[in-house]
Amino acid sequence: MSKKIFYIYNPKTLTYERVYPSLRQRIIVVLRHLFVGSILSIGVIVAFYFWFGSPKEELLKMENEQMQTQYKVLSKRVDAALEVLNDLQQRDDNMYRVILQAEPVNDEIRNNGIYNPSRYENLLQMSDAELVVSTSQKVDNLARQVYVQCNSMNELVKLAQGQEERIKHIPAIQPVSNKDLKRTASGYGYRIDPIYKTTKFHQGMDFSANVGTPVYVTGNGRVVETGWQQGFGNTVVIDHGYDYKTRYAHLSKILVRKGQEVIRGEEIAEVGNTGKSTGPHLHYEVLYKGKAQNPINYYFFDLSPEDYDRMTQLAENQGRVMD
Ligand SMILES: [Zn+2]
Incomplete structure (x- = not known):
């Protein structure tokens, strides 16, 4: 900061006379500058964060977006797997069980415990609760269906044993x-x-x-x-x-x-x-x-x-x- 020079007009001499401010006055001036400067810079920083977010927030936001995309991809893949499984179930009920004269797998057994909302309560706090809950539900459904289908197939294998003659005829x-x-x-x-x-x-x-x-x-x-x-x-x-x-x-x-x-x-x-x-x-x-x-x-x-x-x-x- 360049040193300021102060003058004061003297009506008696009709001239400007140079004045030398006291140390106290100088300190006040310096403090005032510091104060204004800090207020301004705080303002700028606050505005910056307000408009753009902190670098850390930016990073979290990006990660969050990636996570959402990933969840959507997962959700679609689970849908595809469920579709394949659904096909297997159709064949199980309409073909294998028809051939082997067994009752179709009960719907209650297939869907037991899947639509229990209390399972997902802890997920509801999340910002993307809907996406996370629906994907979790689908994965649980898939796991259940795979389990039921495996059991059903084991049962069918047992039924098929000793029915070779029947299978030749139907x-x-x-x-x-x-x-x-x-x-x-x-x-x-x-x-x-x-x-x-x-x-x-x-x-x-x-x-x-x-x-x-x-x-x-x-x-x-x-x-x-x-x-x-x-x-x-x-x-x-x-x-x-x-x-x-x-x-x-x-x-x-x-x-x-x-x-x-x-x-x-x-x-x-x-x-x-x-x-x-x-x-x-x-x-x-x-x-x-x-x-x-x-x-x-x-x-x-x-x-x-x-x-x-x-x-x-x-x-x-x-x-x-x-x-
Ligand atoms: Zn016809």
Whole structure:
């Protein structure tokens, strides 16, 4: 700081005279400068922190954002894993347990303890509570489902042991060669009747194929009906034992006779367009204790989980029922 020089006007001499301030006055001036300076700098610092946050806060904020992103990614991955597991559950209930004649896994067992909100109370204090709680819930759900599914599979393995003979007989493949699933025309369920245009229950599954395409028997058994049937045209019915029968309809040619034993995969007929039919196709039914089942659950020897999903979608196509 440069030394200040003070003057005072003297009316008697009409001149400015230099004055020399006392030490006290000088100290006061210095202190005043210091005081103003500190107030100003505190103001600037406060403003800076207010607008920009301290460097430490900035770091925490960045970490927090990264954590949130990470949580969202995790949440999505858990969703994907749950989806795969859901697929397994579907197959478990609709295929494996059907084949082995076991009751489906109880929903209560599957979901036991998952939706217990008190588990997550300590997480609710967090700033991103919703994201953290929902992700934790999903992970707990996943862990539970994996545990239940493992137990279920162990049970099924035990059930399957000693049932080889039964497994050879129950329908387990598609009745026509259909690797790319292009022949899947329409599935089981309520469909619009192709001729009368009314809603009607379709008891089987339709596979579109050219006349003469080989039709294969889907499980070991014995031929119990052959010949013309009302609506179905040329038809073959196989009795597989274990309360299972399959029906193959609208055939152009029948290659087996009544009473004949057949083995899964054996050609028994050729696709046709006989009976009530809107084009060459095979109508296929699976009957358990005389009641039509959804055939989609009886292709477990040649469908992967992805194929099963695709076929489910194709079979839901309501527009192409051929009867
Ligand atoms: Zn049909």
